[in-house]
Amino acid sequence: MENVLQKEGVAENLRFMVIEVVKQVENTQRVLDTMDPKIIESVTSRDDYIDNLKSVIENKCYSAINRSGSRNPRSVDILRASITVTSNLERIGDFAVNIVEQTEYLKDKDFIKRFDLSKFFEAVLTALNQVYTAMIKQDMSQAFKICRSEFTLDFLYKVQFDRILNELRSGRETENLITSHLILRYLERMGDSLLNIGEAIIFAALGEKFKIRQYEALRETLAKSGVEVPLSEVEFHSIWGTRSGCRIGLVTDRSRNRANEKGCAPESDEKQPGVDKASGVLFKEGNRKKIIQEMENINRWDSIMPGLPPKVLAHQVDGSQAAMLVEYLGGCTFQDVVLTAEAEIVENAIFLLEQTLLSVWDHTQAMAPMKSGFIRQLESRLDDVLRLYPNFDWQPKTIGSLEIASFSHMLEAAKAVEDELEAPYSVFIHGDFNINNIVYDHESQQIHFIDLHRSKLADPLQDISVYIVSNFRLPMFDLYSRARLNRAARRIYHFARSYGAEHGDASFDARLALGLARSFITSTRFELNPRFAKDMFLRGVYLLEKLLDHRGNPWDQFVLSEDALVY
Template sequence: MGPLENVLQKEGIAENLRFMVIEVVKQVENTRKVLETMDPKIIESVTARDDYIDNLKSVIENKCYSAINRSGPRNPRSVDILRASITVSTNLERIGDFAVNIVGQSEYLKDKDFIQRFDLPKFFDAVLTALNQVFTAMIRQDMSQAFKICRSEFTLDFLYKIQFDRILNELRSGKETENLITSHLILRYLERMGDSLLNIGEAIIFAALGEKFKIRQYEALRETLAKSGVEVPISEVEFHSIWGTRSGCRIGLVTDRSRSQKEDTGCDVEGGGERVEKASGVLFKEGNRKKLLQEMENINRWESILPGLPPKVLAHQEDGSQASMLIEYLSGCTFQDVVLTAEAEIIENALFLLEQTLLSVWEHTITMAPIKAGFIKQMESRLDDVLRLYPNFEWATKTIGSMKIVSFDDMLKQARDIENELESPYSVFIHGDFNINNIVYDHEAQRIHFIDLHRSKLADPLQDISVFVVSNYRLPIFDLYSRARLNRVAKRIYHFSKDFGVEHGDTTFDARLALGLARSFITSTRFELNMHFAKDMFLRGVYFLEKLLDHKGRPWDEFVLSEDALVY
């Protein structure tokens, strides 16, 4: 008896789940009989049994929530299993409801045999075959059965599409309209049973792997692992979500659970971090095809610029609008972890390596041709999301006595005019999303790595520098000791990049950086739910815009940025 069966048996959930599956199967079978015979006794039975299924769902939910409350953080695997059980019972109850809805619709058929022309046996066979696997798949964490349950949704979608097209065609004749519309509603409920079965299958996969997976993500992982030559049965795969992303991509560490062991992650630099459980593995990334292909192209470009700087792509595959890839798992820890947890000597070393890495990349890729960053355009493209969260950030033109305060919209228009006067005298190949947690520091190998590279391109380097500075600022950490560390890092990279600019004839560095900082401070508020901190960042961005507007009409090489404005 495995851990999954243990917790379900111990809490009395397995028994109730078995009864629930039996009842839902019976409901679907009786619904099939209703459509074949229109027997009023069977119709009454289907309607009457609905409350019993609802009660079973409530019992399972109550038992699961009670067990979760007792388990807490001490037993995360049991909590995963109990959460999956709630999802399974919820979707079983929905299938029961769809059965009742079908029986209700059957009363509107004027010709009781009319519905039989739409291949009903195939629909019911697909639903019942999947339902009969649910209990065993859940108890045994059977990935193969879970996968078959998920596939039933695709089968039902395919069957529904065929009959839907047929009904549309027949509706054009103007005959049997009521029967056709009622038949469509019945078939639609059968198709929706497939959606619930998909949810059930994915919940069982979650119970088995400990991570929420859409079936397309599961298939992508399985196929990409096969392409890479990694010989790990999917049932032995452990998946740990890491590095939260707002891009929509699924990212996680894939390991072989049979080889898992405790070892140093590389973040325990001179006592500066915590040891965590880790196994040798690879990173799996799945998401938008265009973004992932762009990232692969950029990884190859980075590798040609500075070998070893990006992770290696071990395998990839494409499937319609989605794609997935396996990436080398880099040793070390994020630059953010170093700054917040390492000793001063380690931070100094990491900063030196980062500066030398940037210097090498910039000198290797520099192109002495003027380029505009387009910071205001970037800001405007994200403003809608900012104002949805904080509509009070936008203000109209105001007057206080003889003093006029321009509206936020007018301020942006003037800033756009200013940006048209400013350009970098050179471009370099930039990271594109140079957040402090997109830089990996390997203390043992004395190397810097870049990750999350789908936005890399030739551009004004201040695009990266402004993002880096604000990524330090916007961390919700307010103790003076940690803040002093973050502030020192931000100022250090500011001076480093400004020195590089001076050496290469950049006379408008501070003015352009002010635009970049305004852009990053203002747009970062769309991810910050602490209203006071979000307002602080927004006003900091407005401050940079006001400084630029006040300087308008004077030479931009005379604009000076106060470094204290860069830090919290």
């Protein structure tokens, strides 16, 4: 892919820009050694030239992207990466100017020499001198070394920062120490820009944006799984839409993909574990607690119903982060089935889901009363709702003799209602049972669950309410799609209600109303269509009002209207 940068004239200008930034950093080092005013003037005057080179490269890249469009996504990725590289080179040049300007505040011009600056400049210049080749060739090895320079600079900065703090306590040389700290801080910030440059080159090579910790996690986790595929031959396709904060993507072997596309087998007939064209593996990286919790829950689910969750192929933990490779399951999400499959397949999928839930609930049922906690869950997410829609938090109103309580007062009253309600049993639930976290494999006639870090023993209506609202909140408004989604919601409602009746669940409809109210209201924090968000919010409020009106009567007489389930 060298041609796109050469063809568009980006490579030549990038080369000039790297040379200029290297020269700026070298001259900055000379300034700190000699305080030569001519070199200081040279550094400040060359800043405009670097800015101009940045503008030229950006213009060329944006013009080329506009011409390429979707026809050549790899070229677009490389051009986008070039813009990031250029912006961060320009920032390093700015830091060089900032350092030079700080020297005028040194009372003693030789004071800065007591700090070991040569190692800082060595780390920066070594990384800068690799940028051009790494970008032109999308060299992963060099990109990784550029990224590592940031860790080196952070370490060097920490050593000198601790020294400055100790010396400041003496009360002497305060001005010189503070100015020296600012100079060291700009050198450390050059490392941040080098990290951005290295990650941009990794993006150019892989076609996906990776933080260096994610790159290392992927590399190490692949190695632990026994997959002997160079990372340069790995294709990573992000799975967007997750709100968990984790990085999730499908990992496949680029060399096998090329071989399959040509209709030939790879050089070795021996199957690589985990990664191939047909399946690949899922890479998940994120908060350590969430990843470990999910692995534990996957093992728990596998003991309940083998094959229901994906298999964990490998994992690794690094400080506060963790990563794992899991089996990529065949089939498609329940959302895709409900919206696009033939009616017969949809019916079969819903039947399989009901049978799967029946088996899980029977196997894990614990006959002990349990509080559901729906309103407290709602309150924990309410701040995000009100940030997007502050008008939902209405204040008390009076219309003639009619008094309307505030929204917060309604929630307090709903909490009192919930305290009267208990599930007569608990089961092991998914914990985030929306229709994108259910996979249906028509060929094997299996249901699979994914994204399981919230699984636990709880009221089964936790899952049922989430499932129903996940159908409702899809922004599909044509009658055909809505009819399919509504049917999927109603079917699971009737299934769960029948199960509850068979097992003595007298407050089923009342607790489900609470669960639906929670999910309707909290789902608005993800909905930017104000009319649709208001519809969901008011539906949640309606359900709470119905519950409050019923208070004082037996909860087994509360009836949830099916119209509340569907759009």
